[in-house]
Amino acid sequence: MRKLEEKRELLYVIRTLDVLMSSGVGLEAGLHTIGKGGYGIISQDFSAMMKRLQKGNSGGLDKELKSLSKVAESAGYKRLLNTLYTNVTQNTDLVETLKKQGARMEEERSEEVEKYIEELGGVPETLLSIGMIGPIILAIVGLVPQLMSGDLGAFMSLPDPAVISGVVNMGLIGTLVGMALIGLKAHTKDPGL
Amino acid sequence: MIFGVLESFNDTPLLLYLAVFALACAGGGIPPMIERRRRRGIENELPSFLESLADSVGAGRGLQEAMKEQSEASESPLALLLRETLKEGHASSFEASLSAFAAKTRSSQVQRVMMLIETAMAQGSSLRDILSDLSRDYERLNDLMNKRESELQGRGILIILFVSVGLPVLIAFIVGLFAPASKGFQISSFNQTFGLFFAAASAVGVAVSGRMMGRFKDTLWWLPMWMAVSMGLYLGSVKLVGG
Numbered sequence: 089m090r091k092l093e094e095k096r097e098l099l100y101v102i103r104t105l106d107v108l109m110s111s112g113v114g115l116e117a118g119l120h121t122i123g124k125g126g127y128g129i130i131s132q133d134f135s136a137m138m139k140r141l142q143k144g145n146s147g148g149l150d151k152e153l154k155s156l157s158k159v160a161e162s163a164g165y166k167r168l169l170n171t172l173y174t175n176v177t178q179n180t181d182l183v184e185t186l187k188k189q190g191a192r193m194e195e196e197r198s199e200e201v202e203k204y205i206e207e208l209g210g211v212p213e214t215l216l217s218i219g220m221i222g223p224i225i226l227a228i229v230g231l232v233p234q235l236m237s238g239d240l241g242a243f244m245s246l247p248d249p250a251v252i253s254g255v256v257n258m259g260l261i262g263t264l265v266g267m268a269l270i271g272l273k274a275h276t277k278d279p280g281l
Numbered sequence: 282m283i284f285g286v287l288e289s290f291n292d293t294p295l296l297l298y299l300a301v302f303a304l305a306c307a308g309g310g311i312p313p314m315i316e317r318r319r320r321r322g323i324e325n326e327l328p329s330f331l332e333s334l335a336d337s338v339g340a341g342r343g344l345q346e347a348m349k350e351q352s353e354a355s356e357s358p359l360a361l362l363l364r365e366t367l368k369e370g371h372a373s374s375f376e377a378s379l380s381a382f383a384a385k386t387r388s389s390q391v392q393r394v395m396m397l398i399e400t401a402m403a404q405g406s407s408l409r410d411i412l413s414d415l416s417r418d419y420e421r422l423n424d425l426m427n428k429r430e431s432e433l434q435g436r437g438i439l440i441i442l443f444v445s446v447g448l449p450v451l452i453a454f455i456v457g458l459f460a461p462a463s464k465g466f467q468i469s470s471f472n473q474t475f476g477l478f479f480a481a482a483s484a485v486g487v488a489v490s491g492r493m494m495g496r497f498k499d500t501l502w503w504l505p506m507w508m509a510v511s512m513g514l515y516l517g518s519v520k521l522v523g524g
Contacts, residue, residue: 211440
């Protein structure tokens with residue numbers, strides 16, 4: 089969940105930092121602006137970081153950025169925090185790097201959406217295969233004791249109706265679980281637009 | 282006739298409760314749909330609006346003047362809302378009007394853009410470049426969102442139709458044909474189990490479909506309706522075919 093939220097907000101954070109720093113705002117002020125809100129989980133991270141810095145009970149911005157990158161889950165967010173850390177320690181051209189990172193993030197996002205659409209292409213078919221074949225077979229299994237109750241039943245020994253009913257119930261629950269697991273792909277692979 | 286239909290489902294009260302609950306939920310499901318359509322309309326107009334602003338600012342106009350011109354140049358929802366906000370805000374500052382406009386759109390895209398414009402104005406940055414960059418960014422973002430929606434919408438509808446409508450009717454036809462209750466087959470317990478299964482399968486299908494299109498929360502309002510439709514179709518069709 090955190091990863092998805094990070095991915096959703098990251099590009100906007102990069103763009104905002106880019107605008108702020110191109111306008112001459114310092115890094116700490118930029119981080120403070122992001123921390124004021126509007127950028128979900130990243131705002132929360134930056135806000136907590138700035139509070140710790142203001143209290144004076146942390147080892148400085150560089151150490152805070154380093155520890156935040158351990159909490160970050162998405163590769164893009166880690167990359168941004170690393171860029172900020174490098175800027176603090178080595179005085180790099182942050183604006184230029186942010187511009188490049190923004191362009192890269194945008195490319196990655198487009199690729200991820202394409203991939204998402206492609207991957208979800210098979211979901212309806214798989215979902216319908218399991219969701220339709222399972223109940224059809226189980227419906228026939230469930231009706232067997234009734235259908236074979238006459239002379240036909242004398243030729244074959246059928247399990248107890250309670251057993252058949254149990255099998256059908258378990259099968260239906262299994263089908264539902266299978267459908268939910270296939271559908272879970274739509275959530276876990278979300279590109280976070 | 283309505284009471285006759287309701288009477289025939291007396292042995293499955295869950296379906297009746299679900300139907301009533303679904304009716305109530307449908308009332309909650311319509312506003313998010315209308316709101317979404319309105320918001321997406323505004324968001325789709327945003328890139329061309331920003332581009333026009335960038336051109337006007339580049340030609341030497343002030344941002345306030347450029348915005349006023351753009352709001353009067355078209356009759357789109359974005360322009361109308363901006364015109365209305367600028368008119369209302371004649372006694373307040375331009376920044377306050379921008380914030381009010383962003384809040385009225387209820388769009389995170391517009392709110393982010395307005396926040397960036399305000400920051401850029403406060404810092405005295407080159408608005409032309411920023412507006413032009415923002416226009417390109419949001420055009421790409423909206424293209425992606427529209428593409429996702431158009432490509433996955435058909436698949437989402439396919440899932441709902443097959444799982445909630447096609448499957449219950451198919452199984453009901455098989456059951457009604459081979460084990461009709463009118464010929465003494467005892468299938469009430471079987472029907473109850475499958476009725477519940479179709480309701481649950483519908484819930485899964487609708488939830489997956491909603492998540493695919495990125496509007497899971499909005500779809501939840503329609504979940505009870507599809508569950509009731511699925512369950513009702515199965516039980517109704519079994520009665521219709523098998524008696």
